[in-house]
Amino acid sequence: MMFFPTLLLASLTPFVNSYGVLSSVAVRTPITQANFEKYRNEKGADFDVVAYGGWLKLEQEANMVMGQDKLNEMDLTNIDVNKAGGWTSLQRVATDPKGALVGIIVDYLKRNKSNTGITATINLLPAILELLSSQGKGFDSDLVDGEWASVLNQSSGKSPVFQKAVAKKERAGLSFSNFDVPNSKFYGNVKLGRRSEVRSTVRYNPTGKGFGKKGNSIVLRRIMCDIVAASIKIWRFPRIPLPFLRRKGGYLDFVYLDNDIRITKGNRGGLFVHFRPEFLEKMMG
Secondary structure, eight states: OOSHHHHHHHHHOSOOOSSOEEOSSOEEOHHHHHHHHHHHHTTOTTOOHHHHTOHHHHHHHHHHHHHHHHHHHSOOTTOOHHHHTOHHHHHHHTTOHHHHHHHHHHHHHHHTTTBOOOOSOOTTHHHHHHHHHTTTOOOOHHHHOBOOEEEEEEOOTTSOHHHHHHHHHOBTTTEEEEEEGGGTEEEEEEEOSSSEEEEEEEEEEEESTTOEEETTEEEOOEEEEEEEEEEEEETTSOOEEOGGGOEEEEEEEEEEEOSSEEEEEETTSOEEEEEOHHHHHHHHO
């Protein structure tokens, strides 16, 4: 048994959890690591890794080769290579884009006291979003129903000032956006420290606008959103309504949705990622 995994991961990766990480040098998830072991074994017992340039170089090569193989199997019709940041970026994350995204987020949360307001530029994020979007997993009323914990809140230049301020205070595990499908509403609940809390109620309606396509199938992505109520409670004081936050005519586009994660973009350019609470707990454990 070679000692590569322990030494390399300890020396090059900020942290490792059960799902995987995206470090500055290589994409690592359980899927990419398993594929790398296979790729390494195919080199044979006589392969001189030192003469080749080291384990890291081999790992990077394996990621690129495996990523290209995955891209060769995909329908790339709906992928914008330029928007993704180039072909190389797609190759780096194509093997496991979901795992790469989870790694980015969990890494950030652990190093920033669970703050969800990512402000730094994440180089591979555009490629990950393009790949996940191409899977055609848009809005689904059965999948979206229930509790969702906020784990990434990336505001844009056009995002409302109040939204930007709240994003700076959000903490994963304390901020939620829960869907009540039978009543066509979802509820935001953001705790701002121990003594204050912002709540909002949004009425939504799925629409055919902004739809996507996967093969010959239409992918429903957009829900129209009206903020019908908002309030804040600070310490022991009575809850205060925030009528200036009520808005009509906004929307959310579902980039990707499965049993574990939900990725949406707002009409003002904000990017929002939510995990199921139990999935977040598992990843942060």
